[in-house]
Amino acid sequence: MNHNLILMTDSYKLTHWRQYAPDTEGVYSYFESRGGWFNSVVFFGLQYFLKAYLAGPVVTRDKIDEAAEFTAKHLGDPELFNRAGWEHILNAHGGRLPVVIRAVPEGTVVPVLNALVTIENTDPACWWLTNYLETLLVQVWYPVTVATLSHEMRKLIQGFLERTGDPSLIPFKLHDFGFRGVSSVESAGIGGAAHLLNFQGTDTIQAIMTARDYYGCEMAGFSIPAAEHSTIISWGREHEADAYANMLEQFPEGLVACVSDSYDVHRACREIWGQQLKERVLARKGTLVIRPDSGDPPTIVSEILNILGEAFGCSVNEKGFKVLHPNVRVIQGDGVDYDSVGEILSRMEREGWSAGNIAFGMGGALLQKLNRDTQMFAFKCSNVTVHGEERPVSKQPATDPRKNSKAGRLKLVIENGQFRTVQEHEAGEDLLVEVFRDGEIKREWGFEECRERANGY
Numbered sequence: 001m002n003h004n005l006i007l008m009t010d011s012y013k014l015t016h017w018r019q020y021a022p023d024t025e026g027v028y029s030y031f032e033s034r035g036g037w038f039n040s041v042v043f044f045g046l047q048y049f050l051k052a053y054l055a056g057p058v059v060t061r062d063k064i065d066e067a068a069e070f071t072a073k074h075l076g077d078p079e080l081f082n083r084a085g086w087e088h089i090l091n092a093h094g095g096r097l098p099v100v101i102r103a104v105p106e107g108t109v110v111p112v113l114n115a116l117v118t119i120e121n122t123d124p125a126c127w128w129l130t131n132y133l134e135t136l137l138v139q140v141w142y143p144v145t146v147a148t149l150s151h152e153m154r155k156l157i158q159g160f161l162e163r164t165g166d167p168s169l170i171p172f173k174l175h176d177f178g179f180r181g182v183s184s185v186e187s188a189g190i191g192g193a194a195h196l197l198n199f200q201g202t203d204t205i206q207a208i209m210t211a212r213d214y215y216g217c218e219m220a221g222f223s224i225p226a227a228e229h230s231t232i233i234s235w236g237r238e239h240e241a242d243a244y245a246n247m248l249e250q251f252p253e254g255l256v257a258c259v260s261d262s263y264d265v266h267r268a269c270r271e272i273w274g275q276q277l278k279e280r281v282l283a284r285k286g287t288l289v290i291r292p293d294s295g296d297p298p299t300i301v302s303e304i305l306n307i308l309g310e311a312f313g314c315s316v317n318e319k320g321f322k323v324l325h326p327n328v329r330v331i332q333g334d335g336v337d338y339d340s341v342g343e344i345l346s347r348m349e350r351e352g353w354s355a356g357n358i359a360f361g362m363g364g365a366l367l368q369k370l371n372r373d374t375q376m377f378a379f380k381c382s383n384v385t386v387h388g389e390e391r392p393v394s395k396q397p398a399t400d401p402r403k404n405s406k407a408g409r410l411k412l413v414i415e416n417g418q419f420r421t422v423q424e425h426e427a428g429e430d431l432l433v434e435v436f437r438d439g440e441i442k443r444e445w446g447f448e449e450c451r452e453r454a455n456g457y
Contacts, residue, residue: 005058006067006086009135014071017082017128025124026385029131030410031117031138032421034402036375040111042151042454043104044194045143047445048214050101050436053136057095057439059086088125096439098123099130101137102432104412106445107197107453109151112375114421115410115432116144122438124385134379141377142187145370147194150174151454153338153362154198157355160345164321165356174341174360175201176221177333178367191367193447196220197454201359204367217447225250226257229293233262241272248280248288257289257331265292269304273328274311281327282312289329289359297335298347304330305353321354333361337369380405 020027033041064086072078089095103117104110119137121130153174161167176195179188185206192207193215202208202221211220227247235243240263247258260268269290273281281288290308292300305324312325324330332344345355382405384391394407410421413428422428435443 004063004066005053005136006063007070008053009132011074013132013135014075014082015080016131017085018080020127021384021386023387024127024384025388026121026383027127027130027381028118028120028383028385028409029134029379029381030115030119030406031140031377031379032115032406033112033144034376034378035112036373038112038148038152038375040109040148041116041144041375042147042194042197043108043110043116043144044106044147044197044450044454045140045190046101046103046117046137046435047106047441048143048190048193048210049137049140050441051214054097054133054436055439055441058097059089059095061090064090082128085126085128088123089129092123092125093438097129097133098126098438099133099436100434100438101436102430103435104431105433105450105453107450108431109454110412111419114419115406115412118410118432120383127385131379131381138372138377138379141372141375142370143190143194144377145372145374146191146367147197147454148375149338149366149370150195150198153341154455156338156342157345157360160349160355163355164319164349165317165323165354169356171200172222172359173201173355174199174362174366175223175331175333176204176207176366177361177363179204179206181364182367187367193220195366196447197451203361211447215445215447215450220447220451224255224257224289226289226291227259229259229262232259237263240268241276244268244272244277245280248277248284252284252286254286255289256286257291259291259293261291261293261295265294265300266303266307269307270311274307278311282325284327287327287329289331291331291333291361293334295334297332297340298343301330301332301344301358302347302351302353305348305351305357317354317356319354320352321349322352322357323354324357329357329359331359331361333363336360336362337365378403378405382406383409 068081071081099121101119157173158170176192182188188204189206189210192204193210203223208221211217232243292304308328312328314322314324317323392408394405396404409424411424411430412432433443
């Protein structure tokens with residue numbers, strides 16, 4: 001991947017320096033969620049983009065030359081490239097970007113239709129730079145959306161735990177299975193880290209690396225030994241029981257997960273786990289987590305719980321719901337999304353099973369089955385300075401009022417206990433914090449700080 005910041009934009013932005021009103025000196029823009037699946041979003045991920053792409057001297061002579069050559073070939077006219085503008089940044093600012101970015105503290109849960117980020121140029125000669133950076137900065141939609149979905153999943157599961165089991169189990173109830181299902185290693189890192197704001201279970205190692213390298217957390221997520229189909233079927237169908245027995249032998253203590261539907265999950269639970277290996281499971285110092293990986297999720301979970309309850313026994317907790325023997329649990333990792341988790345847990349509740357009996361593994365639906373319109377993210381110019389005069393500006397399309405944008409210089413305040421975006425001159429403490437100015441990171445958030453903030457809502 002090319003790492004020339006000048007080329008990390010949309011093609012049409014290469015020509016926007018020619019399109020602003022004469023004598024423009026400043027462009028001020030903001031970023032918000034205009035709605036979508038959920039009524040609030042968890043803000044997270046901007047710090048990654050600032051550190052990875054914007055901090056320090058990012059404009060060099062070689063990069064300017066490369067971008068100039070590219071533009072001449074791509075647009076067919078070498079005069080369309082803003083060489084003077086980029087050389088000004090190189091010569092006057094040492095290649096550092098003359099913009100200031102303010103943002104809500106990461107991990108904050110903010111209702112939609114509120115400003116999350118603002119950006120403006122700090123050098124009047126670089127009015128064109130603010131929205132040139134839109135393309136890259138808007139990609140923060142992705143970690144924000146993952147963090148938001150994961151947060152809503154936490155609220156959903158926790159509700160069932162509060163009614164039927166132990167709410168303290170929540171940190172490990174939704175495990176990230178999404179690495180193989182995303183479009184890139186970078187997506188796995190930033191999306192997986194966003195999930196870890198809300199839960200601590202993950203198999204996405206890049207997520208832990210991102211939380212470590214960009215947010216200062218040594219170990220943000222945890223996992224356990226677990227089987228996949230290749231490790232089970234390599235024994236052959238006639239030795240399925242031996243494959244399972246090997247899992248117990250290789251991992252004699254702690255949690256261990258074993259996929260059990262390579263052939264017949266009902267037989268595996270009833271005859272192999274529940275009869276042939278039952279005493280070894282009960283004698284083991286730890287919990288066996290059985291994973292069905294096919295079938296209709298609510299149905300298969302119900303059937304497996306009933307089989308395991310009959311085989312290993314269960315107790316009734318203080319809330320009146322059944323809990324499997326502590327040496328046996330279930331993880332559902334197939335067909336898991338927001339709706340199916342609700343369906344599975346609702347059926348369990350109706351049938352008298354505690355939500356504490358199950359954990360969920362979520363893959364593509366957590367990290368990939370999302371887009372910018374999931375929460376309708378937008379980056380819009382709301383104020384310009386022309387020949388020393390401030391001008392509030394906005395778009396107001398007659399064909400779609402939902403796309404109306406805000407005007408003026410903005411701040412985010414809490415008024416009567418509610419978040420509200422108001423004009424900069426209005427009363428109230430601005431919650432938007434300066435995080436970047438002229439190429440330097442001005443405020444960093446630690447991962448645990450972000451996590452505590454998200455979990456506090």
